[in-house]
Amino acid sequence: MGNEKKISIIIPTYNVGKYVNQCIESLINQTEKNIELILVDDNSTDNTVDVINKWKETNENIVLIQQTVNKKAAQCRKDGVLRSTGEYIMFVDADDYLEANACEIALQTIETEAVDIVQFGTKVENFGGVPDSRIKSNENALMPTVERIEGDLLEQCFLERKFSFTIWNKIYNGDLCRKAMLEVEDGEFPKANDLYAAFFILYYAKSYCGIEDKLYHYCFGRGMTGRNRMSLNDYTKCCQSWLVYKNISKFGNPNNKSSFHEVLDNIHERLLNEQLGKLRNNVVSEDREKAIRILMENMEANMFEMIREIAKMGWEFRPEFAKIFRGLPELRYKPKRITNIAFYYRNIKNGGAQRVVANLASEFARLGNGQKYNIILITDEQPQDGEYKIDENVTRVTIPNYLEYSKKKYGERADALYRVIDTYHIDAFIDSMWNIQPFFWDISVVKSHPSHPAVIAHSHSAAGTMWEFKGNAVEETMSSYAMVDAIVVLSEVDKMYWKTINPNVYYIPNKLEKTYNKLPRKKEGQNTVLWVGRLSKEKQPLDIVEVIERVAVFVPDVKCVVVGDGEKEIVDNLRGEIVRRGLEKNIYLAGFQKDVDKYYSEADVLLFTSRYEGFSLTLFEAAAHGLPIVKYEIPWLTFNQCMEGYTTVPQGHVREAAEKIVELLTNSDLWRQQSRLAQDSYNKYDEIDIIELWRKLIDDLQAINDGECEELILLEELKYFHSSLVNQYKLDRKELNDKLQRTYKEKSQINAKLQSTYREKTERGNKIKELKAKLAKKNERIEKMKKKIANREARIAELESEVESMKKKKGVLKKIKDTIKKK
Incomplete structure (x- = not known):
């Protein structure tokens, strides 16, 4: 007991002679000294063991376990944990290293918080020459949740995604870790070994906390992670992560965790998403068909199950998977006698295409003279009032609506469609919904049936209309049409267009329900x-x-x-x-x-x-x-x-x-x-006998051979042309937007000047109004003064007149007085 260490650090090594020295040095120089280093070498063929032994000569706390055969990291970690004596356990990858105080801080935190797991921050170092944005993204993904979490840690990690399942940026309760590692089966698990160990540790753990301190240095790009191109051998190793999934699936869930099966589904999604991403982004195009088969084999899935899963995880990448699927023999039509024909449209109400599908299904069902067909009409919507009438011999079947059952919910629609193909032994599937997202997945599901039905795309619109749609509609439609066994179009123009993609294109116009012979006469007074x-x-x-x-x-x-x-x-x-x-x-x-x-x-x-x-x-x-x-x-x-x-x-x-x-x-x-x-x-x-044209198509399919496209235009060239147009449009749009922004700016400046001018004009107008008002008042006062002056002048004139009158009277009185005096 006296030799027990506080922390056991497990380091699996394999041909890391260039990096392991830095790793060991960072561990030997830890401020916390009560630690043991358990290095488990996986039968390295370089100088890794020599480097370790050199350190071991001067450090008694280093333990070296040497495997006699290569067993992969999962076995090395398990062997190291079961050999450990520490009260706590940490894991470090041999091409990474720790901060000098990492063990001290981690130990202090796990003892203070009294939890089973403590996660610390990670510093991601760019050794792969990848963009800084990717490095930042990885650091964010590795950030711990800075809180205490108790209860079902599997649920918190995998479903709530509160912290990552990486095992090397944490410190664990040692006994719990040793118990969990006993659940890991012996053997080679080249991939997902972190996930394998983490699953059982989180299953038995009851408490977690996180700290922000970045104590772990993840040297991104020193391992395989930073590679862009992936060989089939590397992809095979990647797909072997399904071994981990299968082993976890066999675990009996002794604690009866309610989240157990949901977590399993989540792990399934994670693994598939990762492998589909590598297939699309890292496997070269000429190897992708083989890569799909490798993935199928490791998942132990048949073609239908594979397509069903790919649809859920790779929904948006339809053109890319169409290109892969085209070359798969498992999806290739095998000529046969065609008796059971399925027509598909979303409904048979309120629309020209709906009426055509209903009529066509009925016409086929009524055929006689040795041309008897069993007709199944598949719709998304249940029978309802207002539908176009169908013949009583047409069997009506509904499947989950494409508007609701897409992406991750597509599996239910795929299952229903596959059951229809299986139950009614469909020989030919005529799909009239070419312009919906599930079209590619639907035809792939039909083609995946072991009976290999013929798939016919019945186009109810002109080829040029797809250029109206947003996104990659052109590329998607062309990719899907290249997969089908025949295309029915409504004009000779469309026939020429689609012949560049698929050799089996038929011009078959639509048929009306009735023939009208009576010529109407325009009624007078009616317009x-x-x-x-x-x-x-x-x-x-x-x-x-x-x-x-x-x-x-x-x-x-x-x-x-x-x-x-x-x-x-x-x-x-x-x-x-x-x-x-x-x-x-x-x-x-x-x-x-x-x-x-x-x-x-x-x-x-x-x-x-x-x-x-x-x-x-x-x-x-x-x-x-x-x-x-x-x-x-x-x-x-x-x-x-x-x-x-x-x-x-x-x-x-x-x-x-x-x-x-x-x-x-x-x-x-x-x-x-x-x-x-x-x-x-x-x-x-x-x-024109339109039904006869359809019968000829059916006859051709019964003996069809793979052919070359007339006037072949490579799909990649069309894709490039379309991409170029889109890119040019984006550039033109950007240029126009820039000009528009400049125009808006100039317009804003002009408007600002106009507003300023309007304000000045308004202010001047107001001043002029004020001056006019003042002038009017002054004029009014002047007029009043003039009136007063006029009144005064009039009064003066009156007074002067009175004075004159008085003077005259005075003169008369004087004369009278003088006369009196004389008398």
């Missing part, structure tokens, strides 16, 4: 304009108001019926604009209608204001009813190539659109001519 579609941003419904406002100037009784529904904000804005312009009698919002035929038959003109469309059934339906059309220009539409009876105006030219509508409403001959052209051209279009 009805029809607009049909989902009220959404790209369809520009506010342009309706501007067009009809101009039409009403010339045709006051014009009535525009808007058939369709959409987002509340867009509907409210449209309704508000109608009221603001006083067009309540001219524009009527009919909302969503399942039966649109009566609106077509009662209308005189169709107005079409979309900025972009993939096909637009509305145009064909209007033409089928013999309805003349005034439409915005969308040059790639199939409608333009095969139909007549319409007038095109440039995008956003509401005045020109109004003029064309007025012409049709006021010129019966022109109306009849356009009506006849529209219906005649539709009748020719209706002769």
